Amino acid sequence: MPDHDFRHELAQQLRVDSVRASDAxxxxxxxxxxxxxxxxxVLLDGYLRLDYATPDNPANDHLIFSKGHASPLYYAMLKAxxxxxDEELLSFRSFGSRLEGHPTPRIPPTDVATGSLGYGLPVGVGLALTxxxxxxxxxxxxxxxxDSEMAEGSIWEAFQHAxxxxxxxxxxxxxxxxxxQTRETMLGWxxxxxxxxxxxxxxxAIAIDGHDVQAIDAALAQATSTTDRPTVIFARTHKGHGVKAVxxxxxxxxxxxxxxxxxIEELGGVRSLSVTVQTPRPGSPCRFSTDGGALPRWEIGEEVATRQAYGKALVELGGLRGDVVVLDGEVSNSTMSELFAKAHPDRYFEMFIAEQQMIAAAVGMQARNWVAFASTFGAFLTRAHDFVRMAAVSRADLRLCGSHAGVSIGEDGPSQMALEDIAMFRAIHGSTVLxxxxxxxxxxxxxxxxxxxxxxxxxxxxxxxxxxxxxxxNIRVGGSRVLRSSSDDVLTIVACGITVSEAEKAADVLESSGIRVRVIDCYSLKPIDGDTLLAAAAETRAVLTVEDHWPEGGLGDAVLDALAQSSARPPVRKLAxxxxxxxxxxxxxxxxxxxxxxxxxxxxxQMLG
Structure with a gap:
């Protein structure tokens, strides 16, 4: 039988340590x-199965504080x-401490960073799917x-998918x-x-008194015995419970x-209780068999959409690597990830029109060492920008593909045209943009x-x-292709994607009138091939960038960033x-x-006068 008195005392210790950490x-x-x-x-003492001494044990349960601002409680649990x-507990929010204001993977066994409300539960769905x-x-x-984050739409994306x-x-x-933070929530109690x-x-769904340890125990027991659906426990609690002043x-x-x-005195004083958390039964993750393969190849002169090449490359990559998984936002016949879905159905995840949940699920999967690719229209990834930002805070390894970029998509119109995406992803810490x-x-x-x-x-x-x-x-991250070049070049044209063909056509016209032009296909925007750009800037009189993107934050700005270190930078003009x-x-x-x-x-x- 559980020791309810111990659990009550443990809860009081968690409160005291939350107060102490915040005060420190x-x-x-x-x-x-x-x-x-x-x-x-109650969770820590009876239901969580997590080997804290071996946080990378694949059989461990996962605990996510979607309510990331309650980090003092999370750290108090780690201490217990x-x-x-205790010394590290009191380093809370200090410069250099692993115990940041909101949890991050810097402190094991934390899977992801939380603190942006509405993020943790969708990641939990991804971990559960995994x-x-x-x-x-x-x-x-x-x-x-x-309860405040229950107003976030991403919470209900997670509820729906789970x-x-x-x-x-x-x-x-x-x-x-x-x-x-400022008033009562929508539903209150x-x-x-x-x-x-x-x-x-x-x-x-179970409703309980969140300060009754016996009721909590019964609810958690129901949750672990439910076998056909997820369980949610709504616990009525008091903010600041146990201290009259708050x-x-x-x-x-x-x-x-x-x-x-x-x-602290009102809560019964400082305690030094410890909990022997249950450890999981040993287990090893599944490994999917592969049948080999080789990356697809196309002959020069063929006409192929890059979205088609993405889908075919994923298929072959999945044949080479059993850890590759793919998610899509219900546009797989446009992004062409449907090719992977047909070839490797066990490793494909349909996330429907729920881009935040899709990104969060991919984050959960990579937390368990799966190599996750997620795709949708580039325009719709902007909806999930905060989740991408939080993935970076989580130190996540994530591969995203945005199709239907720019005005070149045609008749669908501007609601479908990715025109902000390069700027958005260039602004993400540590990102790569291709x-x-x-x-x-x-x-x-x-x-x-x-x-x-x-x-x-x-x-x-x-x-x-x-x-x-x-x-x-040799196509590589950080590289570029110089499509034409000579010692007589007076202008450098830098393009990417659809505008590379336009740059080449323009170069033909200009050269027919005696104007020699260097053309660079800048397929890697971050990191960018600064050496090639600096050499071109030094050897030509002007640089012209052309891109199917808004002028802010795209190719032109990436080129300007690369040339900023040049003391003799020539004039640069952006076409966007x-x-x-x-x-x-x-x-x-x-x-x-x-x-x-x-x-x-x-x-x-105009630039050359």
Missing amino acids: GGSGHPTSSMSAADLMA AGAIT GKRLDQLPYRVWVLCG GWAGLDNLTVIVDVNRLG DLDGYVARAEAFGWK DDQPGKHGKPLEEPAEA HPSDANQTAALVAEMATLPGISYLRTLRGKTPVRTSPDE VGGMPVSGKPDELMHAAHIDAEAVVEAAR
Whole structure:
């Protein structure tokens, strides 16, 4: 039988240590931690199966604090489990400490960074999917949510997908403490309202008193015995529970307690309880068999869409590597990831029109060492920008592909045109941004993405482009192709993707009138081939960039960044999409945007006088 008195004392210790850590750090969220202390005490003492001494044990359960601001509670749990010392606990929020204001993977066994509300639960769905279909291990995923984040749309993307997928290895605990940062939440303590919503998404929903350790124990027991659906426990709690000065009081969010010594005394004083957390039964993750293969190759002169090359490259990569998995946002017949789905159905995940959940699921999968590629229209990835940003904070290795880039997609119109994507991904810390102009470049870069750390982004095109790169050429991240060059060049044209063909056409026209032009296919935008650009800038009188993207943050800005170190930089002009596009044929739209060959010729002549 569980020792309820011990669990009550453990909860009090978690509260005290939350107060102490926040006081030592001079900031933090002790009241948000205190409300969930009973919930986490029972979980830690009886239900979590996690070997803290071996945090990379593949059979371990996973605990995600989607309510990341309750980090003092999370760190107090680590102390109780023996994973950190009291000294480290009191380093909370100090420069250099592993115990940051919100949890990150710097402190094992933390899978992902949290703190952007609405992020942790979707990642938990990804981990649960991984347990079921990839690792094929019986570990459970536990997620602590706050009631304020229940207003986030991404939470309901997660509820919907988990319910549809029947993820009975996922248990969510919602700390319904009623108070947000500035006021009461939408539903307050309306547990029936929360239960109705969850049940509508196909979940088993349980409402309890979140300060009753026996009720918590019974609810967790129900969750672990439910075998056909995920479970959510809505726990009615008091923010700041146990200390009269802050218990259920507004205006106390995100602040250390004003009288910490008195609060600690009221909670029964400092304790030194330790918990022997259950360890999981040994288990090894599934390994998928492979039948080999080779990257696809195309002959020079063929007409192939880079999105088609992406799909075919994924198929072959999946045949070479059993750890490659692919997700798509229900546009796989456009991104062409459907080719992988047909070839390797056990490793393909349909995420539907839920881009935040798709990115989060990929983050969960890579946390378990799967090599995840996720794709949708480039325009729709902007919807998930925060999740990509949080993936970088999580030190995640993620491979993303955005198809249907720029005005060149044609008649679909501007709602479908990725025109901000390069800027968005260039701004992500440690990211790699690639925009191949032909099929052989695409295949080579897809293969290299599988080995890249951090967030990598491949931009692909809807329409076909001529294959101009040999399949044997050394295409690499950080590289470029000089398509034409001579000692008599007076102008350098830098292009990427669809505009490479326009740059070549323009070069033909200019050279026919005696103007020698260097053309660079800048397929790697970050990192960019600075040496080639600096050499071209030193050897020609002007540099002209042309891109199917807004002028802000795209190719032109990447080139300017690379040339900033040049003391003798020549004039640089950017051609980019300047006005809001409309529907039309690709050539009409590129002409209207002033990024076609005619516009390049005109700009070149203006620059050269």
